[in-house]
Amino acid sequence: MAEIVLKDLSIEFGAFKAVDKVNLTVKNGEFVVYLGPSGCGKTTTLRCIAGLVQATSGDVLFDGQRVNDLTASERNIAMVFQFVSLYPHLNIRENIIFPLKARGIPRAEIARKLDWVTGIFNLGDELKRYPSALPPGARQKVALARAVIRNPAVLLLDEPLSAIDEQFREEMRWELGHLQRELGVTTIYVTHDQREAMSLADRIVLMSDGRIVQVGEPDRIFLEPENVFAGQFIGSPSMNLIDLTPVDGGLRLGGSNVTLTPASNLIPEWAVASRRKLKLGVRPLNVHLVEPGSDPTAFPLAVDDVFSVGRERFFMFSIDGVPYQGVDKRKTTGGAANAVHFVPDGLLFFDAETGLRVTGDAA
Amino acid sequence: MSTQSHTARQAELKRQSSGRLMIFGFLSPTLAILLFMVAYPIFSLVYYSFFNFSALRQTTMKPIGLRNYEFLLSDPQLWERFVFTGKFVFICVTLQMLIGIFVGYQLQKNFKGRDIVFTALMMPMMLSPVVVGFLWRYMLNSEWGIVNFLLYSVGLPKVDWLGQANAALWAAAAADTWMWTPFIILLATAAFRGIPETIYEAAEVDGASPTYKFFRITLPMAAPVLFIALILRLIDSFKQYDLFVALTGGGPGTATETVSFAVAKTAFSYFYTGEASALAVILLVIIIGLSMILVRHLQKLGERY
Amino acid sequence: MSPSRTTTFDLVSRWLIFGLLAVYTLYNIGPVFWLVLSSFKSRMDLFAMPPKLFFTPDFSGYQSVFGVGAAANSASSVGVFDSLVNSIIVSVSGTTLAVAFGTLAGYVCSRFNFIGKGDFMFFVLSTRMLPPVAVLVFYHLMFARLGLADTRFGLTLVSIFANVGLATWIMKGFFDGVPKEVEQIAIVNGYTRMYAFTRLVLPMVKGGIAATAGFCFIFAWNEFAFASILTTTQAKTLPVKISAASGATGLEWTQICAAGVVLIIPVLIFFYLIRKHLLMGMTFGVLGRR
Numbered sequence: 012m013a014e015i016v017l018k019d020l021s022i023e024f025g026a027f028k029a030v031d032k033v034n035l036t037v038k039n040g041e042f043v044v045y046l047g048p049s050g051c052g053k054t055t056t057l058r059c060i061a062g063l064v065q066a067t068s069g070d071v072l073f074d075g076q077r078v079n080d081l082t083a084s085e086r087n088i089a090m091v092f093q094f095v096s097l098y099p100h101l102n103i104r105e106n107i108i109f110p111l112k113a114r115g116i117p118r119a120e121i122a123r124k125l126d127w128v129t130g131i132f133n134l135g136d137e138l139k140r141y142p143s144a145l146p147p148g149a150r151q152k153v154a155l156a157r158a159v160i161r162n163p164a165v166l167l168l169d170e171p172l173s174a175i176d177e178q179f180r181e182e183m184r185w186e187l188g189h190l191q192r193e194l195g196v197t198t199i200y201v202t203h204d205q206r207e208a209m210s211l212a213d214r215i216v217l218m219s220d221g222r223i224v225q226v227g228e229p230d231r232i233f234l235e236p237e238n239v240f241a242g243q244f245i246g247s248p249s250m251n252l253i254d255l256t257p258v259d260g261g262l263r264l265g266g267s268n269v270t271l272t273p274a275s276n277l278i279p280e281w282a283v284a285s286r287r288k289l290k291l292g293v294r295p296l297n298v299h300l301v302e303p304g305s306d307p308t309a310f311p312l313a314v315d316d317v318f319s320v321g322r323e324r325f326f327m328f329s330i331d332g333v334p335y336q337g338v339d340k341r342k343t344t345g346g347a348a349n350a351v352h353f354v355p356d357g358l359l360f361f362d363a364e365t366g367l368r369v370t371g372d373a374a
Numbered sequence: 375m376s377t378q379s380h381t382a383r384q385a386e387l388k389r390q391s392s393g394r395l396m397i398f399g400f401l402s403p404t405l406a407i408l409l410f411m412v413a414y415p416i417f418s419l420v421y422y423s424f425f426n427f428s429a430l431r432q433t434t435m436k437p438i439g440l441r442n443y444e445f446l447l448s449d450p451q452l453w454e455r456f457v458f459t460g461k462f463v464f465i466c467v468t469l470q471m472l473i474g475i476f477v478g479y480q481l482q483k484n485f486k487g488r489d490i491v492f493t494a495l496m497m498p499m500m501l502s503p504v505v506v507g508f509l510w511r512y513m514l515n516s517e518w519g520i521v522n523f524l525l526y527s528v529g530l531p532k533v534d535w536l537g538q539a540n541a542a543l544w545a546a547a548a549a550d551t552w553m554w555t556p557f558i559i560l561l562a563t564a565a566f567r568g569i570p571e572t573i574y575e576a577a578e579v580d581g582a583s584p585t586y587k588f589f590r591i592t593l594p595m596a597a598p599v600l601f602i603a604l605i606l607r608l609i610d611s612f613k614q615y616d617l618f619v620a621l622t623g624g625g626p627g628t629a630t631e632t633v634s635f636a637v638a639k640t641a642f643s644y645f646y647t648g649e650a651s652a653l654a655v656i657l658l659v660i661i662i663g664l665s666m667i668l669v670r671h672l673q674k675l676g677e678r679y
Numbered sequence: 680m681s682p683s684r685t686t687t688f689d690l691v692s693r694w695l696i697f698g699l700l701a702v703y704t705l706y707n708i709g710p711v712f713w714l715v716l717s718s719f720k721s722r723m724d725l726f727a728m729p730p731k732l733f734f735t736p737d738f739s740g741y742q743s744v745f746g747v748g749a750a751a752n753s754a755s756s757v758g759v760f761d762s763l764v765n766s767i768i769v770s771v772s773g774t775t776l777a778v779a780f781g782t783l784a785g786y787v788c789s790r791f792n793f794i795g796k797g798d799f800m801f802f803v804l805s806t807r808m809l810p811p812v813a814v815l816v817f818y819h820l821m822f823a824r825l826g827l828a829d830t831r832f833g834l835t836l837v838s839i840f841a842n843v844g845l846a847t848w849i850m851k852g853f854f855d856g857v858p859k860e861v862e863q864i865a866i867v868n869g870y871t872r873m874y875a876f877t878r879l880v881l882p883m884v885k886g887g888i889a890a891t892a893g894f895c896f897i898f899a900w901n902e903f904a905f906a907s908i909l910t911t912t913q914a915k916t917l918p919v920k921i922s923a924a925s926g927a928t929g930l931e932w933t934q935i936c937a938a939g940v941v942l943i944i945p946v947l948i949f950f951y952l953i954r955k956h957l958l959m960g961m962t963f964g965v966l967g968r969r
Contacts, residue, residue: 063575084581096576100594110580113590157580392872397793400783404803404843407780411840412806415817422817429820477703480696493954495704497711500946502901504918505939509714512932518726520713527729552710555703557961564958564966602962613810616903620922637812642908647816654813665808669801675965 013073013087013164013197014039015060020069022055029055031221032069037199042191044208045201047218048244053201054093054169056218060199061167062086073164084113086165089158093170095150097142097157104138107157114161128156131190148179155187159194166191168200172207184210205245209233217241239366242292242359248325251298251335254363255282255289262289265330269310276308277355281371288363297357298337300326301350309352317348416658423652430645442652451628452636452653458543459612459632465547466554466611471604473551474558479592481559482566492563499556507620510549511536539629542622546630549621550611561603565596598675605668609661633657718936725932740937744917759938762920768831769906769916770899773838777899778892780839781846782884786876788847789854790862800851804963806844811904822909829911837905842895845963849894852964853887854880890956893949900946917942 015037022030030052037043045053058064060071062083070077078086089110097106107128111121129135132152142150151171158166171187172180188211191198202208208215209229217224217232217240225237236242242250255262261272261283271278282289300317301309316327317339324339328351337351360369423443426436446452481492498506513520514535522532535545569592577587593600615634618624624631624639631639637657641650717725721737746760787793788800818837819828827833857880865875881888903918910919921938950957958966 061579063578083575083578084583088579090576090579092572092576094570094572096570096572098573098576098591098595100597109577109582109590113577113580113582113586161581393791396872396876397787397791400787401799403780404784404847405799407836407840407843408803408806411836412802412809412814415814415821418817418821419813432820473703477700480700493951495707496950496957497943497947498707500897500943500950501711501939502903502918502942504903504922505714505935505942508921508930508935509710509939512717512935513710513713518728518730520730523728523730552706556707560957560961561966599962599966602965609808613808613812615810615812619903619907634810634812637810637816638908641812641816641819647820650816654810654816657810658813661808661810661813662805665805666801668808669804672804672963672965675962 014075015165015197015199016070016072016075017056017060018070018072020056020059020071021067022052022059022064023067028221030059033221033223035216035223035226037197040195040197042188042198042200042211042213043216044212044214045199045216045218046205046208046244047203047224049203051218052221053216053218057167057169057199057201060165061088061090087163088165088167089161089163090167091151091154091158091169091171093173095142095147095154095174097150097153099142102139102141103134103145103153106142106153107134107138107160110157110161116161124160128160131159132156146176146179148175148183151175151183155190159190159196162194163196166194166196166198168198170202171200173202173204187211205247209245217244219244235368236292236359237368239290239292239361242361242368246294248295248336250292250294250359251337252361253291253293253330253333253335255291255360257283257286257288262291264291265333267312267330269312271310271353276310276353278353278358279355279371282360282369285369289369290361290363290366292359292361292368293353293357295325295336296338297354298335299340299352299354300337300348301352302341303350306350306352308355309350311349312351314348314351419651419654419658421651422648423655425648427648427651428645429641429647438648442649443656446649446652446656452633454628455631455633455636458630461543462547462550462614462632463608463611465543466550467604467607469547469551470555470558470607471600473555474603475562475593475600477555478559478562479566479588482563495559496556498553499560501553503553503614503616504620506549506553507617510545510552511621514545536622537626539626542626542630546617546621550614550617553617554607554610558603558607561599562596565599566592568599569595598671602668602671602675605664605671609664609668612664613657613661714936714939717932718940720933720936722933737933740931740933740935741941743934744937744941759917759920759934762915762917763941765831765834765914766900766916766918769834769838769914770896770902773835773842773899774892774895776835777839777842777846777895778850778888780843781891781895782850782881782888784843784847785850785852786854786880788851790859800848803844803847806840807848807963811841812908815905815908818905819908828909829914831914833909834906834914834916837909838899838902841902841905842898845898845960846891846895848963848965849891849960850884850887850964852959853884853891855964856887857883887956890953890960893953893956894960896949897946900942 015035017033017035020030020033021028033052033056045056047053055064059066062078062081062085066079071079073086098109101109104125108121108125111124116124129138132155134153134156137145137149137153142153145153151174155171168187172183175183184207200207200211212229214226215229215232216226219240225232225241227235232241233245236245239252243252254265255271257263258270261270262278263270273280273283299309300314303309312328312330314326314328315334318325318327326337326339326348328335328337339348341348361367362369424437424439426438426441427434477495481488481495501509514522516522516532516534516537519535521535526532533541535541573591573595574587577591582590613634614632615638618630618632618635622630624635633653634657637650637653640646640653716732718740719736719738720731720734721739724731724734724737744759744763746758784803788796822828822833825833827836861879861883862872862875865879866872901918902916903922906914906916906919907922910916915923917938921935953960
């Protein structure tokens with residue numbers, strides 16, 4: 012078990028700054044998920060913590076001790092890679108015990124540990140088989156077993172589930188979370204899949220362009236994104252983002268002729284009072300298409316399309332040709348469909364220039 | 375319905391027959407030349423091997439059953455040749471594999487000028503074996519050869535490389551190793567570079583030392599390709615002939631006569647054609663056995679890559 | 680690049696590796712250098728003790744190889760230059776036909792399943808493994824009877840047989856790299872299989888054919904065993920000719936070295952041209968397919 016601290020960590024490849032002055036503390040036993048689009052530096056950070064990539068500047072500390080100069084094998088970490096990295100010439104049993112054998116652990120100890128992990132991962136039947144004979148999901152399970160067999164202080168996972176079938180992924184995700192809590196091992200998990208991040212993480216570290224955008228519990232990042240990027244990256248379908256222009260007594264919605272006012276549409280007073288250009292962030296689940304006349308706070312907008320996904324009905328509307336999405340809450344699908352309602356609690360406001368979220372407290 | 379399926383079947387038949395025509399037509403030139411140049415000679419060899427027969431007197435052919443084989447297999451000279459060939463093969467293949475794997479492992483890393491170094495190292499492989507033989511004969515000359523000059527200038531005694539049986543064996547092995555180590559380097563480098571980087575990273579994380587990685591990851595994973603290289607070298611050095619013609623001429627005495635060399639000598643110096651045929655058949659059996667191992671592994675490898 | 684500290688052990692082993700590599704490089708490059716150097720030496724300089732690194736270049740070796748100057752007519756049978764011509768004719772025609780046959784056979788082996796395909800493939804490859812002297816015992820008789828002995832045509836025949844197996848395997852490897860859909864689409868569109876082969880597939884393996892030709896040429900060009908037994912005077916190739924280059928004072932080393940250099944030049948050129956496919960050719964089309 013270990014606490015990991017990243018201090019002003021920068022990693023450069025030539026002129027390219029993959030990671031730019033990152034600071035982070037991962038608490039002992041915590042499950043932290045690095046989330047971000049590809050190329051944002053999350054995997055590079057993970058590989059640096061592992062000792063596979065050298066930091067250009069800044070420090071990596073394990074329990075207060077600087078580990079920059081330790082090789083991966085000296086750091087007491089274990090890692091599961093995105094693409095399967097089992098040793099193809101060794102059978103499952105030999106794969107799992109490889110880290111113990113490489114460290115010259117006595118045979119009896121190896122046998123005991125092997126029993127322990129085969130029990131956890133239910134791999135008893137597969138031990139004699141070779142990696143190529145297993146489906147990708149089972150291979151990652153083996154990789155995980157190989158990672159935890161020597162009780163590493165830190166478990167590093169680099170998109171371990173991305174190469175696995177959808178169905179099996181859910182199961183593995185659940186097992187992984189369960190296992191991590193049971194072992195209590197400090198875990199850093201890299202993914203670009205926000206659903207994985209939301210369901211697994213104690214805290215999410217959201218990265219973009221080599222910098223940390225926001226760190227926080229999954230709910231907090233979802234409900235209180237610090238900027239437009241965080242708001243749009245998390246949540247599916249993606250958050251609608253509409254320009255707001257201050258006009259007399261309200262805010263005009265994009266290029267439409269709808270003006271939102273505190274009185275009629277329940278938008279906060281401060282947003283109108285600040286009289287600056289804003290961007291409205293509203294998640295589709297907070298945009299409702301309602302029966303005309305049923306909701307006094309609704310306003311008319313051009314609706315392009317209504318479609319069903321399973322039992323839920325969604326609708327598309329557009330402002331200035333930009334498409335947006337919402338949920339169709341009407342009981343029937345016939346008749347005029349143009350009354351749109353924004354749930355007041357679900358409205359987020361961002362500064363149009365900086366992209367940072369603004370709240371009533373600040374204004 | 376039925377007419378449709380009928381025409382479909384006809385089309386299928388037509389396609390099949392055109393496929394057959396193509397198979398036959400495309401294979402026949404190769405097959406013809408190989409039957410004429412390989413199958414026919416080999417059958418004839420087996421046939422002649424049962425006769426007391428000389429190419430010089432083609433009218434007298436006396437069937438003698440297995441006597442040629444009996445004579446050969448009980449001839450201590452032939453065993454000496456097998457022993458010499460065996461020693462030669464063993465030394466060559468061992469040296470070439472060891473050096474080739476070592477150099478290949480160093481060359482797999484990317485460094486500046488890698489392509490140039492690589493191409494330069496492949497040069498010996500491009501030479502004609504006769505040229506190689508003469509070149510080494512020239513360098514190993516006991517009086518004015520560069521090798522003895524270099525030995526002498528660092529204070530070592532001169533060696534009569536081609537005048538002593540043992541030295542000549544090592545001289546031939548040095549020449550063959552010089553020529554063919556690049557081939558092992560080529561294959562070994564390819565095999566090593568074919569191992570994905572993540573495998574090494576996983577091993578690094580798993581706490582494997584460089585030595586442990588090399589013996590537990592690198593070598594076993596490159597083994598299939600290295601095995602092919604080994605068999606190829608085994609076959610080629612076993613049938614080595616050209617090099618000895620140019621380098622030692624089989625000498626001193628008959629000390630460096632390989633089995634191939636003995637076949638040539640029996641057939642074209644003594645003109646014991648029947649006996650030479652029997653010896654050639656023995657040589658062929660060994661080579662074909664080795665080739666079968668090779669082909670099996672080539673096919674396995676072909677499926678993997 | 681992973682973090683690393685340099686220990687004394689690392690330093691020692693690094694220098695050791697470097698030293699061993701240097702020794703190997705010397706062993707590898709040295710003889711080639713010495714060959715080229717010696718090809719420009721006069722007889723006096725060749726036997727000089729200590730060996731000379733600097734000397735007045737002498738071109739008599741090259742003159743005799745290319746049949747110019749006084750050295751042209753010194754040999755008793757064919758001149759060295761004539762043997763160079765023989766070498767070119769035999770290896771070029773042998774290569775051309777071997778590649779043509781091998782391309783056809785390789786295509787069939789890549790695309791069709793037929794009875795005895797495995798045996799055919801083995802037979803074809805085994806011809807490459809064949810010890811030349813074994814079949815030579817019979818060729819010696821056969822060529823004499825058919826009037827093929829000491830003719831370029833006879834040698835060309837040998838050259839085809841010796842390379843067609845390799846050509847078949849390498850070309851099969853290249854054809855394996857062309858998706859089967861290429862022909863399927865053509866056939867669906869009403870073209871014949873033959874059309875698909877000649878107009879679609881062949882152009883796609885142009886590079887492969889060139890590489891295969893390069894390989895076959897190198898082997899045909901360097902071939903010695905067959906040519907040395909099956910030629911006596913007229914059809915001698917350059918490798919055979921140099922093995923007999925003895926004069927009044929023993930072997931004509933200058934000539935041998937010059938011929939060696941001349942022999943290696945076309946090989947170097949081909950080698951450079953096919954460098955990408957080196958692996959493919961050396962492993963019978965199994966490795967290095969792209």
